[in-house]
Amino acid sequence: EVQLVESGGGLVQPGGSLRLSCAASGFTFRTYRMTWVRQAPGKGLECVANINEDGSEKLYVDSVRGRFTISRDNAQNSLFLQMNSLRVEDTAVYYCGRYWGPDLWGQGTLVTVSS
């Protein structure tokens, strides 16, 4: 089955860190650009980070640049988002997506930043 499955979300205090993972299956992961999109509670969608097929190009929205790092392991069919110096405003459901205008989405993982 073609799917993406995120994991790693949870409750973290402001200033803390989390690492999100996205496991891909059913397609040739190494041939696709990938993206992380987040959605704060009751709000719209925001594209936060993108990575090209071999990981040589990484793009970040201004609000997370310098704090978040996107990476991938093509041998393990996995996408990652390392999130450091987390802020209350980073609270959201985080989705991984296949391609930069995602045609396939995971179910999302909730990140809550609160003291």
Next chain:
Amino acid sequence: DIQVTQSPSAMSASVGDTVTITCRASQVITKYLAWFQQNPGKAPKRLIYAVSNLQSGVPSRFSGSGSGTEFTLTISSLQPEDFATYYCLQHDSFPFTFGQGTKLEIK
């Protein structure tokens, strides 16, 4: 950065109606404009890619059009399952930006 303004933010319609949602960009978008449908508590689903291409498996009552800075999603003959929130996304120029969303409700 390309700003994307989506309108309306909310609308109500009846089953069988035809509705149109618009996204206006602050700069010309050459090709990479997509439309998504999202139901509460669910991940978005891509409906249209590259302005006017229908995603496989999506009913033909959904269509996309436009060019330059103005793009539209049209849903013809609304069905009960179409009442959801819709977003456009430009991924022509980074940072990629979504519209603010349009919540389509049953009248």
